[in-house]
Structure formats: structure tokens, C-alpha cells
Amino acid sequence: MTLSLIFDLDGTLIDSLPDIHAAMNRVLVARGSAPLSRAQVQGFVGKGAPNLVARCVEAGGDAPDGPVYAEVLAAFLREYEDATGLTTLYPGVVAALEALSRAGYALGLCTNKPLAPTMAILRHLDLARFFPVVIGGDSLPQKKPDPAPLFETQRRMGRADMIFIGDSEVDAATAQAAGVPFLLYTEGYRKGPVDTLPHSASFADFKDLPGLIAQITAPAAP
Numbered sequence: 001m002t003l004s005l006i007f008d009l010d011g012t013l014i015d016s017l018p019d020i021h022a023a024m025n026r027v028l029v030a031r032g033s034a035p036l037s038r039a040q041v042q043g044f045v046g047k048g049a050p051n052l053v054a055r056c057v058e059a060g061g062d063a064p065d066g067p068v069y070a071e072v073l074a075a076f077l078r079e080y081e082d083a084t085g086l087t088t089l090y091p092g093v094v095a096a097l098e099a100l101s102r103a104g105y106a107l108g109l110c111t112n113k114p115l116a117p118t119m120a121i122l123r124h125l126d127l128a129r130f131f132p133v134v135i136g137g138d139s140l141p142q143k144k145p146d147p148a149p150l151f152e153t154q155r156r157m158g159r160a161d162m163i164f165i166g167d168s169e170v171d172a173a174t175a176q177a178a179g180v181p182f183l184l185y186t187e188g189y190r191k192g193p194v195d196t197l198p199h200s201a202s203f204a205d206f207k208d209l210p211g212l213i214a215q216i217t218a219p220a221a222p
């Protein structure tokens with residue numbers, strides 16, 4: 001078995017939005033700015049913490065690249081680094097990861113979330129044991145949708161082929177740029193309809209994932 005299964009994190013394995021939203025609002029309110037709604041913050045998740053902060057600062061009427069941005073980014077990274085209490089696993093994730101590792105697939109993680117909070121949440125939810133290779137949003141100069149983080153995850157895993165599994169437009173674009181199959185989890189933070197994202201197959205329940213992967217990797221009938 002030479003296949004790597006590389007997973008996105010936010011909106012794919014975990015519902016981290018409640019912690020991201022709460023941490024961001026603690027920072028904004030402490031500065032005297034208005035808090036943002038959960039829907040607003042959800043719309044800004046996917047391209048990493050610097051983009052999230054730029055969009056939140058902009059929503060409050062400040063320049064997305066000025067001194068307010070720099071202060072809010074530093075404060076958010078501090079505030080979010082170990083914010084795990086409101087984050088939950090999507091149903092069936094652990095059983096699916098156990099089944100896939102038992103089946104011999106190598107599992108890796110490629111997220112735009114910075115590495116420190118990524119490792120904190122993986123440990124908190126006991127997911128770290130599944131992922132010997134983890135690439136975060138600040139591990140390389142490039143972030144998804146640049147394919148470089150995906151290729152680096154695969155390189156460190158030392159396997160020839162990969163399937164990428166994620167929830168968002170950014171993940172679909174990353175897989176497309178890398179030229180690899182993409183499985184779309186439909187219950188995460190996607191912005192548009194499922195059929196607007198290029199994908200090989202989609203699933204709404206992790207109990208269906210092992211079967212879907214077996215189907216995709218099965219040799220074609222003669």
C-alpha cells in the first residue's frame with residue numbers, strides 16, 4: 001500500500017470555529033472594537049490566521065495591512081494558541097481514522113492553521129497519534145491553495161501517491177493545483193454549493209469515508 005491520505009483540519013476533522021470565533025472576539029472586545037458574528041468569522045476561515053485577521057480588521061473598518069492588523073494578529077495568535085475547549089470532532093472521525101490506519105494507509109495533515117494551535121488541538125482531541133506528519137500554515141512560506149504544503153506533506157510521508165480530503169474552496173483549489181484526487185467533506189466551512197468545487201467525490205458522514213477510498217483506489221474492472 002503506497003497511498004497517503006492527507007487531511008485538512010478545520011471544517012474537515014474538527015469544528016474549531018467556536019474557539020476561533022471566541023478568541024477573535026476576546027481580542028477585538030479588549031481593544032474596544034465591536035465583536036463579529038460567528039457567520040462572519042466562518043466566512044474568513046480557510047486561508048490561514050493572517051488572512052483571517054486581515055478580514056476581521058477590515059470588517060471593523062481598519063486597514064487590513066496597517067498597525068491595527070499587526071497588533072490584532074499578534075494578540076490573536078497568543079489568544080488562540082491553546083484555545084481548545086470549544087472545539088469538537090465531527091461525528092465518526094476517530095473510527096474512520098482508526099479503520100484507515102488499520103487498512104495500511106499512511107495519514108498526514110496539511111492545514112493552514114498555524115502549527116502551535118494545530119498541535120495543541122491534535123493533542124487535546126487525541127488525534128496526534130494518527131498523524132506522524134503535520135504541516136501547518138506557518139510551516140512553509142506558502143499556504144494552500146499553493147500546492148507546496150501538500151507536496152511537502154507527501155514528501156515527508158515518503159509515499160508515492162496521495163488523496164487529499166478537505167472541506168473548502170481552498171482545499172479543492174489546492175488539490176487541483178497539485179493534480180491529485182480530492183474528497184470533499186460537505187459539513188464544514190465551504191462557502192458555495194458543492195457542485196461549484198472541483199472534487200472527485202463528496203461525503204457528509206465519516207462512516208462513508210473508508211468505503212469511498214476503497215472504491216477510488218480499487219483497480220478498474222477488466
Ligand SMILES: O=C(O)COP(=O)(O)O
Nearest residue numbers: 009010046047048111112
Ligand atoms: O486556519 C485556517 O484558515 C483554515 O485551516 P484549515 O486549512 O485546516 O481548514
Ligand SMILES: [Mg+2]
Nearest residue numbers: 008010011167
Ligand atoms: Mg478546512
